[in-house]
Amino acid sequence: MRQGRYLSLHDEVKNFPLQHWLRSTIIAAGSLLVLFMLLFWIPLDMPLKFTLSWMKGAQTIEATSVKQLADAGVRVGDTLRISGTGMCNIRTSGTWSAKTNSPFLPFDCSQIIWNDARSLPLPESELVNKATALTEAVNRQLHPKPEDESRVSASLRSAIQKSGMVLLDDFGDIVLKTADLCSAKDDCVRLKNALVNLGNSKDWDALVKRANAGKLDGVNVLLRPVSAESLDNLVATSTAPFITHETARAAQSLNSPAPGGFLIVSDEGSDFVDQPWPSASLYDYPPQEQWNAFQKLAQMLMHTPFNAEGIVTKIFTDANGTQHIGLHPIPDRSGLWRYLSTTLLLLTMLGSAIYNGVQAWRRYQRHRTRMMKIQAYYESCLNPQLITPSESLIE
Numbered sequence: 001m002r003q004g005r006y007l008s009l010h011d012e013v014k015n016f017p018l019q020h021w022l023r024s025t026i027i028a029a030g031s032l033l034v035l036f037m038l039l040f041w042i043p044l045d046m047p048l049k050f051t052l053s054w055m056k057g058a059q060t061i062e063a064t065s066v067k068q069l070a071d072a073g074v075r076v077g078d079t080l081r082i083s084g085t086g087m088c089n090i091r092t093s094g095t096w097s098a099k100t101n102s103p104f105l106p107f108d109c110s111q112i113i114w115n116d117a118r119s120l121p122l123p124e125s126e127l128v129n130k131a132t133a134l135t136e137a138v139n140r141q142l143h144p145k146p147e148d149e150s151r152v153s154a155s156l157r158s159a160i161q162k163s164g165m166v167l168l169d170d171f172g173d174i175v176l177k178t179a180d181l182c183s184a185k186d187d188c189v190r191l192k193n194a195l196v197n198l199g200n201s202k203d204w205d206a207l208v209k210r211a212n213a214g215k216l217d218g219v220n221v222l223l224r225p226v227s228a229e230s231l232d233n234l235v236a237t238s239t240a241p242f243i244t245h246e247t248a249r250a251a252q253s254l255n256s257p258a259p260g261g262f263l264i265v266s267d268e269g270s271d272f273v274d275q276p277w278p279s280a281s282l283y284d285y286p287p288q289e290q291w292n293a294f295q296k297l298a299q300m301l302m303h304t305p306f307n308a309e310g311i312v313t314k315i316f317t318d319a320n321g322t323q324h325i326g327l328h329p330i331p332d333r334s335g336l337w338r339y340l341s342t343t344l345l346l347l348t349m350l351g352s353a354i355y356n357g358v359q360a361w362r363r364y365q366r367h368r369t370r371m372m373k374i375q376a377y378y379e380s381c382l383n384p385q386l387i388t389p390s391e392s393l394i395e
Contacts, residue, residue, distance in 0.1 A: 015377065016370050016373055016374050016377070019363035019364070019366045019367040019370065020363060021359075021360050021361075021363035021364040021366075021367055022360075024356045024357075024359040024360035024363060025356075025360040025364075027352065027356040028352070028353050028356035028357040028359075028360055031349045031350075031352040031353035031356065032349075032353045034345075034349045035346070035349040035350060035353060038342070038345065038346055038349065042342065059075075059078050059079070060078070060079040060080075060081070061074060061078055061079070061080050061081070061082075062081045062082070063080075063081075063082045063084075064082070064083055064084055065084065066084075066114055066115055066116050066261060066262065067116075069082060069114075069262060070262075074312055074315060074325060075312065075315070076312050076313065076314065076315060077311065077312060078311070078312045079310075079311055079312075079330065080308070080309065080310060080311070080312055080325070080327060081308075081309045082114075082264070082307075082308050082309075083305070083306065083307045083308070084114060084305070084306065085303060085304065085305050085306070086112040086113055086114040086115075086264075086303075086304065086306055087112070087113045087114075087119070087120075087254075087257070087301065087302050087303065087304070088104060088107040088108060088109040088111070088112060088113075088273065088301040088302075088304065089107070089108050089111035089112065089113055089255075089263065090106055090107060090108070090251055090252070090254050090255040091105060091106050091107070091108045102271075103277040103278060103281065104271075104275075104277075104278065104297060104301060105281055105282050105283065106248075106251040106282065106294075107297060107298075107301045109271040109272060109273045109275070109301065109304075109306075110265065110266040110269045110270055110271055110272065111263060111264070111265045111266070112263070112264040112272050112273075112306050112308065113257045113261065113262075113263055113322075114261055114262045114263075114264060114306075115257065115258055115260055115261025115262065115322075116260075116261065117257070117258030117260075117261065118258075119302055119303045120254060120302060122295060122298055122299060122302070123250035123251075123253060123254065123294075123295070123298060124250075125246040125249075125250060125291070127181070127242050127243075127245075127246050128242070128243055128246045128247075128291050130177070130180050130181040130242075131181055131239040131242045131243055132291075133177050133180075133181075134174070134177040134178060134180075134181050134235060134239060135235060135236070135239055135288065137170070137173050137174055137177050138174060138231065138232065138235045139232075141167070141168045141169060141170060141174070142166055142168075142228050142231070142232055165222045165223065165224065165225075166222070166223040166224070166225060166227075166228035167220060167221070167222055167223075168198075168220065168221040168222075168223065169220050171198065171199065171216055171219050171220065171221045172211045172214075172215075172216030172217055172219060174195065175195055175199065175207055175208060175211040175216060176208075176211050176212070178191060178192065178195060178238075179208045179211070181238075181239070181242065182238065187238075188238040190234055190237075190238070191234045191235060191238040192204045194230070194231060194234055195207060198221050198223075198231075199216070199219075199221075236288065239287075239288065240286075240287035240288065241287075243287045243288060243290055243291050244287045244290060246291065247282075247290045247291055247294050250294065250298075251294065254298070254302070257320070257322065259320050259321045259322070260320075260321045260322060261322055261323075262322065262323050262324075262325055263322050263323070263324045263325070264306075264308045264325050264327060265324060265325065265326050265327065266308075266310070266326075266327055266329075267310075267313055267326050267327060267328045267329075268328070268329060270329065272306040272307060272308045273301070273304050273305070273306050274305070274307075275300060275301065275304060278293070278297065282294055282297065308327060309327070309329075309330060310327030310328050310329050310330055311327065311328045311329075311330060311331075312325060312326065312327060313326040313327065313328045314326035
């Protein structure tokens with residue numbers, strides 16, 4: 001379409017095309033929106049790591065010994081299959097674990113310590129032995145069995161039982177075992193006061209002194225059933241803090257593996273061992289039973305067979321020289337394609353946002369100057385300037 005000699009819409013469109021900056025802006029904004037949705041709603045760690053490892057050419061590593069794994073040169077993205085005998089790690093406060101509630105607490109079998117060092121010995125505790133001795137001494141006297149030895153005759157014991165009373169036939173032994181366990185002044189205050197009352201003594205120190213001197217040997221104490229039950233409960237509540245504290249201390253003492261070796265960690269908290277689950281969690285047991293339950297767990301999990309398989313997601317070495325290896329379960333075929341598709345979509349949206357963002361900016365700048373350039377073009381056509389002022393010969 002042309003009007004006159006110079007006015008031509010065809011020339012305008014050809015020489016000064018329309019700049020569709022708004023379209024590029026909408027595409028860039030849409031790409032950014034999809035990109036943010038991917039970043040905040042979809043975990044991208046595994047898709048990116050898997051894609052990068054696939055591009056680099058990841059290897060499959062199988063190991064049945066610590067030396068084999070150390071010599072393999074494991075990298076992020078490798079597929080790892082290992083089996084051997086190791087120790088379940090100890091769950092500690094402040095450390096991260098994907099498994100929030102392990103049935104093997106305080107052990108966490110989604111983390112395996114694997115090294116060539118000798119296995120740690122089973123934990124022992126002198127305080128627990130003392131608490132157990134006190135509990136057994138009180139139980140034997142409060143709840144005697146026919147086959148138990150007694151310092152009183154069977155006929156006298158039978159007569160006392162028929163009367164409804166309870167006999168403590170070795171009161172001095174209870175006092176000495178209590179003093180052995182509760183050595184601090186503030187320990188077992190209620191139990192000490194109860195024993196002082198039963199022994200008709202001035203204070204606890206005087207009662208212990210009498211027991212050490214043998215003055216309580218052969219002293220029998222008769223209790224009403226209510227008093228006997230109260231004494232039984234006092235012993236249980238007094239020994240419970242010692243056993244609970246020692247159980248926690250023993251668990252922490254196992255959290256000191258030998259330098260070197262590996263710590264194999266499951267990203268999803270899957271157990272690497274095939275052991276039967278305990279009937280109850282350790283901390284669901286009564287305090288008096290926690291130590292024995294912990295000993296059974298330690299015996300089972302401190303030297304246990306394990307199998308670990310997955311894709312390596314992280315590798316680092318701590319101050320102890322132990323190499324931490326994070327494993328993610330190997331995805332199936334659909335999972336692999338999903339990882340690749342997610343990464344491709346992410347890169348596509350990122351490239352689209354950058355390209356269309358740059359194009360929108362450039363086209364917007366051209367759009368702002370388009371009319372001025374068209375006017376300047378027609379001005380030059382209608383009023384041609386043959387000689388520039390700088391080339392003029394007339395000053």
